[in-house]
Amino acid sequence: MTRRLPSLNQLRAFEAAARHESIKMGAEELCVTPAAVGHQIKGLELELNTALFRRKTRKIELTEEGRALSEHLGRALDAIEHAVAKARKPDLAGTLKITIAPFFGNRWLLPRLPDFHRQHPSIEIIPSLSFDYVDLRNSGFDAAVRYGAGDWDGMSSVLICNDVVSPVCAPQLIDGCQMPLSAGDILALPLACGRRWREDWSAWAKASGSKIANPERVIVYESRAFMFDAALSGQAVILADLKMTAADVAAGSLVRLSPIEVDRPQGLYVVSEATPNVNPRLQVFTNWLELQARG
DSSP: OOOOOHHHHHHHHHHHHHTTOOHHHHHHHSSSSSHHHHHHHEEEEHHHHOOOOOOOSSEEEEEEHHHHHHHHHHHHHHHHHHHHHHHSOOOOOOOOOEEEEEEHHHIIIGGGHHHHHHHOOEEEEEEEESSSSSOOTSSSEEEEEESOOOOOOOOEEEEEEEEEEEEHHHHHHHHOOOOOOOHHHTSSSEEEEEEGHHHHHHHHHHTTTTSSSSSGGEESSSSSSHHHHHTTTTOEEEEHHHHHHEEEEEEHHHHOSSSSEEEEEHHHHEEEEESSSOOOOHHHHHHHHHHHHHO
């Protein structure tokens, strides 16, 4: 269907003048001369074959037809403005300063960052690896990539992925054993966990139809980094996220002991200060992280 519409310039000039009930104020809004607005309105009246204003000595008044057109046109232009704003791609050029725990940054994120920069060359990610818990409101960082349960009060947090864990250890700890090991054999080995995630072993044991005979003997480490070091050095079996151990298993420095895996509530989040408008560069980075985690 072909739409029979007057020119957009004529409609905008009329709508602005009608809203202000002043050709002069309408012209100021549109950054043109009053004569130009008057010319556009006159052309619209000729197009419609109807008078839209009553012109008096010092002011203009809308006719009945003009008022009806003004009301409909105002709503239509608002809808067009909204649709255009949604469709307009924001300027993404700039930097993102991200604070990241060294364990996750070195093991998973930094090796993948070149892919992000290839896909989004106008956005520069500036990673800062630190064990410190950064106050994002006063630090100058745009966001943090954090590991946890999403319980950061007053902050905006977007879940990237939850942990899916399975037991792994260094090959020397189970030298000569045939894989996969039974749940009983695994739970009889030295076990380790992170301080905040002590329930992981109980959840895995339940999923495997077993239970831990003596939970007190599970070695507790303050951080995931120390827990991984214990596994890599052959001291203990750990439950670790499959994404975090994929490279080590492929290289042979860790061995996956069982096909049984369990989903856990903790995971990776992008955390930022809660604001009415999302940083478009941060949104692009977050979307990219989610795709990487799925892959």
